[in-house]
């Protein structure tokens with residue numbers, strides 16, 4: 564596999580008289596392989612938009628290296644720009660234009676054959692409303708139009724900031740299948756989103772950013788596996804035996820919590836040991852199951868943004884958890 568987008572050690576510091584100095588990107592790394600749908604995740608204010616805007620040459624970084632399709636950017640942006648489609652922050656459209664007029668105008672300006680307008684309208688599901696004025700569109704329909712405009716050039720790399728924003732459940736599902744179709748056609752898609760269940764369904768790989776640094780990356784399966792705790796759920800044939808069983812397991816060095824109808828056990832190298840310890844004392848295990856973490860669990864854990872009872876987390880309050888990855892090119 565070859566990388567379509569590589570970022571190494573990206574630095575960006577914002578300075579303003581009122582808010583002082585704010586380090587938005589602090590040595591950030593990211594690698595996106597060809598043909599993948601790559602999820603870019605992070606809490607509010609963690610640096611996602613700054614990264615995407617920097618990649619697109621809209622913001623000047625203070626350090627680091629970036630390549631798109633193997634070419635250094637921003638220096639080579641003029642050469643690669645024709646192969647990159649992007650929506651970063653909701654684009655504004657003329658409210659009195661129809662979707663077809665809007666896309667025709669953009670096609671003409673970008674030297675794209677007008678035949679492509681009909682194709683992208685079909686792809687994003689706007690064909691039947693293409694002649695209506697944009698001002699009559701719902702938020703989700705405007706979002707579809709934005710995606711259509713990014714697809715006009717049939718780009719090799721498509722970058723979408725929150726593409727599912729404002730879409731209804733049916734629209735989200737359609738967006739998911741559109742992403743899958745685009746990736747199947749060879750396009751590489753990078754999408755930032757806060758809808759983690761959706762990312763888990765759509766994406767082949769992810770990068771998680773927290774406080775301007777990468778805290779996890781890789782295939783969704785690997786990120787889940789390497790960040791899942793080794794907690795196992797233990798059920799017994801008799802619920803009334805749970806407290807005594809908990810004591811026994813604690814006695815062999817595991818950490819145990821007693822839940823309603825099961826135990827949660829962690830800190831054991833060999834989970835099957837639980838079965839033996841309990842069986843020896845006549846307690847019969849009816850279930851021994853590893854607890855599967857989902858992307859939301861991992862995200863909350865890595866970014867330190869899980870809700871805390873009685874506290875109102877402030878946007879900059881994510882905790883730097885875990886060291887940033889080594890960040891060599893091509894990793």
Ligand SMILES: Nc1ncnc2c1ncn2[C@@H]1O[C@H](COP(=O)(O)OP(=O)(O)OP(=O)(O)O)[C@@H](O)[C@H]1O
Nearest residue numbers: 577579585587605606607608609610611612613614
């Ligand atoms: N123009 C700017 N001037 C000063 N600070 C800025 C500017 N743009 C962004 N920041 C700050 O940089 C940090 C990163 O912001 P950024 O918009 O990249 O986050 P984000 O991950 O895209 O957040 P969200 O999920 O809320 O869109 C934040 O603390 C933000 O306040």
